[in-house]
Amino acid sequence: MxxxxxxxxxxxxxxxxxxxxxxxxxxxxxxxxxxxxxxxxxxxxxxxxxxxxxxxxxxxxxxxxxxxxxxxxxxxxxxxxxxxxxxxxxxxxxxxxxxxxxxxxxxxxxxxxxxxxxxxxxxxxxxxxxxxTEWIKDNQRKGLVKDITNELGGISLEKSINFMGTHRDLYPHLKDNDANYQKILAAESQLAMEEICYLPQNKIRKAEANLQTGDIVALATNIKGLDVTHTGILVKKPNGRIYLLHASSKQKKVVLSTVPLVDYLKSIKSNIGIIVARPV
The missing domain is CATH 1.10.3670.10 (Putative xylanase like domain)
Structure with missing residues (x-):
């Protein structure tokens, strides 16, 4: 039907x-x-x-x-x-x-x-x-996804997530709105109290066996104050390799990557690894 x-x-x-x-x-x-x-x-x-x-x-x-x-x-x-x-x-x-x-x-x-x-x-x-990273934690509490990064061999992301708070002028709804700004600072403080794990680039290839089609992936970054720079959906092909289905800012449309995720990440200088959430 x-x-x-x-x-x-x-x-x-x-x-x-x-x-x-x-x-x-x-x-x-x-x-x-x-x-x-x-x-x-x-x-x-x-x-x-x-x-x-x-x-x-x-x-x-x-x-x-x-x-x-x-x-x-x-x-x-x-x-x-x-x-x-x-x-x-x-x-x-x-x-x-x-x-x-x-x-x-x-x-x-x-x-x-x-x-x-x-x-x-x-x-x-x-x-x-x-x-x-808060999106993942919040939707895990709602029962919609499960963060599996730690199970894959993830390690702690030791950094402050405060880019919005430290770059207020970049956000029109924060720049001239003190109430919004204070709420963002409070959200960042709450996020700072929760552990964030990421899977380093050098561990992704080994972890591919435990990844599956439909997993949500976020690209962790070394940019100060930011947790991730990009997100997408994983697709596991018959060859066992993992590819990225995503809205690409470079290609200006939704695409499926032509190279495995591991190789795709190598072209991103700021990337340090991935965070993975599995829909449930």
Whole structure:
């Protein structure tokens, strides 16, 4: 039985802030097409669902800062332009929605909001999970992913994660907003109390045997104050090697890497390894 989205046509209007949502009619149409293109969802495991959905986004344009549309932080549902984080958020939200018996627009929207915001509650700009290490920890508490980096042989990331707090002027919603700035500092202080593990580059090749399609990967960095610089979804090919399905800023679209992840990382000077979360 093929899945279908039961969209409410009255919700389809060009660009809206009603109900604090921003999307275009084409966004819901594209989602409907993605679901219709999938095989019987009951025959797919979660990881296979993630891969199938992820591939439907191939060639989707890479667009930066798609969430920075308004100071009051509406829920942005954009299927026509994605950055690396919104790509995997949409894939994960759609995959979890596809596990339900009844699939509809509201379920997808609710799941996307839960994934994107701290404790699943959208309450302004600072409630968004800006640091991906916090994104992983928060979504692990929600029961949506599991951080498996330590199990793979990860080691502690000994650094302060405070890039937003120390680069306030780079963020319009922090630059002139003291309340937001103080909340970001508080979030950074909370993150500092939690251990963060990463798998060094030289351990990734050996760990490939324990990685699987659908795993979420974040690229750890040596840039001061930052935890990661990029995210994506792992794809394990028949040769046993791991590749990266991601929204590429370099190629300006969603692509599947042509070289194994280990080789891809060698071209990134600031990369020190990876952090891996497994959808559950």
């Amino acid at each position: 093929r899945m279908k989205f039961s969209f409410i046509l009255s919700l389809l209007y060009c660009l809206t802030l009603q109900s604090q949502r921003v999307y275009q009619p084409k966004d819901s149409i594209l989602l409907s097409q993605k679901i219709a293109a999938l095989p019987d969802y009951k025959s797919l495991t979660l990881e296979k669902t993630i891969l199938a959905i992820g591939k439907t986004y191939l060639e989707t344009p890479y667009v930066e800062q798609t969430l920075e549309v308004a100071a009051d932080e509406p829920l942005v549902i954009n299927q026509q332009g994605l950055d690396c984080t919104t790509f995997l958020e949409n894939v994960l939200a759609l995959a979890h929605t596809a596990q339900q018996d009844t699939i509809n627009w509201e379920q997808f929207v609710s799941t996307l909001e839960t994934i994107r915001y701290r404790n699943g509650i959208r309450d302004g700009y600072t409630s968004r999970l800006h640091y991906f």
